[in-house]
Structure formats: C-alpha cells, structure tokens
Amino acid sequence: MAEATLKKPEFSTPQSCFTKTYVDQKFLETSILRRYDLFREDPEYSEKIRLIRDEHKEYLHKSARGLSEGYQELDASQPWFCYWILNSLDLLGVLDDTSSFVYKENLFEKTIYTIARCQGELGGFGGGPLQDSHLAPTYAAVNALAIVQKYHKGALDIIDSKKMFSFLLSLKQPDGSFAMHIGGERDLRGLYCALSVAYLLNIQTEELIKDSELFVKSCQTYEGGLASVPFAEAHGGYTFCGVAALGLLGKMEVIDVDSLFQWLVNRQMKFSGGFQGRTNKLVDGCYSWWQGGAFPLVVDYIQKRDGISLQNNNNGDWAFHQFALQQFILSCCQQPDGGLRDKPEKNRDLYHTSYCLSGLSRSQYNTFSKTTTVLGIKENLLKEIDHIHCIPVDKVEVAKLHFQNSKLEENKN
C-alpha cells in the first residue's frame, strides 16, 4: 500500500480535550502510578501493605498535646479537634487499650472539660468557650462525648438535652432546612448535623423533623448527587449529609435513588481507586468517607426495594471497589511519619486523618453479610464505623441506650 494513503491518527481537536481538568488529572495519575508500581514490581506487596498504626497514634498523641500556631484559623472549631482525634484513636483501637497515653494523660476528662466549656447558655455548642452555638461544633461535640461515654460515664450527662432541643428548633426553617447558627447559612450540612444530634439524643420530635426530607429532595441535582442548596453542583460532602439525613428519617424514597446510585459509583476513580468529590475533579482521601460512607444506606434501600442482593460478588457488600479504595488510602494517603492526607504531595491534618480512617473502616466492613474485606496484613482491620453518625458502632449503641429513657418534657417553652 502506498504510504500516501495511510491515514494519520485522528485526534479530536486537542485544545478541547487536553483541558486543565484533563491535565491536572494526568499529572496526579503519574504521581500515583509511581506508588502503584510497587504492586507490580513486588507481587506480594498487596499482601504486605500496612496501616502504619504506631505512626498515626504518635501523630494523634502529639496533636492531643497541643496544636501549632497555624491552627489558630481553626479556633472556632475546637470540638472538631476532639472529635477527629477521638474518632481516629478509637478506630485504631487505642481507646480500648488501657495502657495507652489516653489513660495516662486523662484525655477523656480533658475532653469533657473542654467541650463542657463550649456549651452555650441557650443550648448547643460553640466552636470555643464564649462563642455562639453553631450546628457544626454541636455535632462534633456530641460525637466526641458519645465516644468518651463508654470509657468515662457521665460524659453525655453534660449535655443539656432540653436546651439542645430548643437550640435546634430555633434554627429550623420553614422549608425544612436548618441554619448553621443564628444569622448563619442554610445548607445540607446544617440539616445533617441537627438530625444526627437529635436522633442520638432521642429528641427528634415531629416538629423538629417536619419537611426535612423535602429540603434534601430539593438539593438533588440533574447528575443524581446532592448539592449544598438547590441547583448548586452535586458534591460528595453534601451528598453524604443528605443521604444520612434521609436514613435517619427513613425516607430514602423521596429522592431518585437510582440516579443517586449511578452518580455515587461513578465518583470512584478508575485509576486511583479513591473517590472524587464532584464529577471530573481530582481524588481526595476524605471522600473515602463522604462518598464511600453513603453506600450502606443506598445499597440497603435498593436491596429491599428490588428484592435482590448486591453481595454476590467477592468484593464485599458496598457496590464500590473496596480493595481499590483501600489500596488508595494505604498507599497514597498515609504520611510516612503518621497522619493521613488528601493525596500524595499534600500534608496530613486531623480532618483527613479522621475521614480517611473512617472511609477505610467503611470499606473493610460488610455490615450485611457480616464479613470483612481487608487489603494487606490482617492487622489493618480497624474498628467498625457507624454509617450515619461517623463514630464507631459501639459508641452509637452506648449513646442511644443512654438517652433511651430520657424523654423530652412536653414543655413548649
């Protein structure tokens, strides 16, 4: 055949295809590839891959002792530190080890002391002493206390449930959403934080939860995922908030669960195995929780609705690739000297440590089939995370039991 007749390969208008989104993604893939090459070079690597527990424990210990000046910017998030550290330590099994620093340094007592000082006069918790109450630190404070309760009875007693109820109710909006604080923004975070706290404390009255599912529904986008507010972009963080809220309300059916499901599975990245927060964005370890954590409720709903089981594949219960996610977390998100991070080349922080570990736990436990899916050495198995409150399951049980009998008085004041 004459050479002249050979057709050059056709690229479809490169300037359209090699866009910023595309180039950023390829750069990141190259850096991840270097890590994944280890798997190829050493066939046994995937069996040896290890969660560096001691290093993480050390990082958390150091953080519990004090945070650098740079954390000043998070001065209005003090209960979050307590929650992130305790949740991480608990998932790692450190809180159950009475010989650990937690006991020597009275971490439980200190946590109660710190959080108690954040409780507002009108109920709820603020980001620090004398700060206004706000739903985000309220959620974090209640979660932290729920974790402590098992080890230090009385932790949950510091919560004034009656005032908490009126605080939550004061933020309730006519459309079913919640403002984050007086004068604050309204979005799906507020709704989730309010309901998570209300259901743990057993104060979820009809009045408090009225129309909340309608607000969640209004936040579902044409892509299937949920946005912060109606018509914004579908986003992993808000999707978890909305799904967990519907799980609490038992009203998953109000949204289009099929399109949500398709959007969710598509957020797992083909290449890295981790999750992205939005379509065509980069992977981030924290979405291991926000996206991965939304699966149990969605899968549970679909299984019951369709009368089928999604378990009949050897990769676990959740319809995402659980091994691939674990590979991403363990090989890309662990900082060698402890703590977890967004992605390689980023620095560790408490937020990513807590949510990477929560996502790792989620992908290890198959709640329905009561089995585990663990990549690497068997000691990588964490404690099991609750699919709604994002604290270990045993802590949710303790908290619910604690508030089971406490009934809110029918006092409208």
Next chain:
Amino acid sequence: MEKQEEIPYEPLSKLPEWKDIQPIPQKESLKDPCAILYSPQFSEVMDYFRAILQKKEYSERALKLTTEVIRLNCSNYTVWEYRRGILEHLKIDLNTELDYLDKVIEQHPKNYQVWTHRVWVTTKLNSGDREKAFTEIAFLNDSKNYHAWSHRFWAIEYFNLWDGELEFIDKFFENDLRHNSAWAARFFVATQNGKLKNDPKIQLQEIEFSLSKINLTCNNESAWNYFISFFEIANLDQQQINDLVSKIETKKTRHRFCPFPMSFLIRVYSDKKFGYFSKENLEKAITFCDALSDECDTIRKAYWNYKKIGLEKILKEEF
C-alpha cells in the same frame, strides 16, 4: 499550616482606648486536649473580643476590633454575627463594608463565613450590581470554587441578573469542556431562568449543545450527565429520539471502550418509554453490562452486575 504573617503589633493593653476593658482569657486552655499554641497577639485580641462581646458593646472601637479578629481568623462566625449587629447599630454605609469584604474574600475565598456575610450585606443594600464581577475575580483564583458559584446563583436569582449568563458560562467551556461547575451553572440557567424555563426549544438546544461537546471528546462524564438529563426532561417525539439514539449507537461502535455510550443505551433499551423495549435490545443491554463489568469499567463491576441482574429479571418477566 503556615504561620500568620508577622506584622508589627501594638498590644491593646498599652492603648488608652482600651483601658476600661477587662480582657476575658480563654481560661486554662493548656489543660485542653489539642490546645492551640496561640500567638500572644491572637490571644490578646480574642481576650478583648470576649470582653466586648459580653458587654454587647456596639461602638467604633468594637468594629475595629472585629476587623482585627477577622484578620487573625476569618472563620470566627461569632465575630461576623457580632459585626453585623454593630454595622446596623452604627448605621454604617454598607458600601464601605462591601469594599472591605472584597479584600477579605480575595484572601479567603473558600470560607463559609465571608460569603454568608456577603449575602447579608448585599441583601441589606438591596443591590447585586457588584456580585457578578466579584465572583469572576474569585474564579480567576479557582474556577471551581463552590462558594463563589453558589453565591453567584443566589445573586442571579435574588437580583434577577439572568442576562448574559449563558454567554459568561460559555467561556469556561472554551478552555475546559470537562468543567463540571460550568455544566452545573448552565443547567441552572437553562432550567431556572424564567424566560427559558420549560421552553421546548431551549431543551432541544441543550441536547444539541451537550452532544456537540460529546462529539469533541466522548470521554467526558460532565457532558453525558447533562445530555442524559435533557434527553429525559425534553418532550421528544419518536423521530427525535430515534435520531439521537442512532447517533449514540454509532458512538458506541466508534468508542468501543468508552463506558458512557453503553451506559446511555442500557437506559434507553430497558425503559419502555423510549420505544426501544424489545427482547433483542434487552439482550444487547445485558451484553453491554458484561462488557462494562469485564472490560471497559471494571472498577464498577459490582454496579454493572447489579444492573445486569435487573435486566435479566425484566427479560424473564416480559418475554
């Protein structure tokens, strides 16, 4: 985390202006788990702020102090709320506040509090004149800034600023047709602008628009999600449906490993409303599920297996 910039700092305790105030420290904070090692300046400013807050003092010096607190930590929602009280009480010209806010947001574009404050200020001013231009500046820094987009949507709806928006969004596609925030913005405009809402012509136009982007590159989930939702929303007649489906069928052949055409066709073949529901097409859809699960989209194996089970069930029941 980076340290605050070192700025020469004159302790408030040395200023006569603050003599009458007894600062309130955040007591015994070293006892706390994860106590922050505050700089002396941060501690002092916060101590005075707590004192002013307790007194509920709405004054010029209090306003100045809130600026200082915000400079050190603009996530402090308490200070913003308090500042709003002062602005109202002193009847401050909110245009100046907006100038100030421009600068704060440029430094902290991904902070919830600054945008919340901006909604408050512009609502009070009852003017959204600056909002479009301002969010554009925020996009220069990060064109996918979630807060900036949400704010822009809010302003467009609240102040009725729909004009020219579609053209503005188009610019993002010129550079990056995978820009999902721009796709979401386009959907917002195409479905919520009173003038365009439910207009069949617009719906067809959006189908054509997304299809033209898919033609440039098939492997772009943003464009597919957009295309599919308008395909479902629009009231297409059978001829229009057939034209589109046959175009996608061609794409499926041409881009054998791209999961999106197959994913779309599975949907069309298995739903009676599109006119493609037949034994043959269901069987074809099942082979697509296999191809996706085993070859083209293996990370989603579990999902495609689930889809396949559903299709097999329909096949058994209907044929």
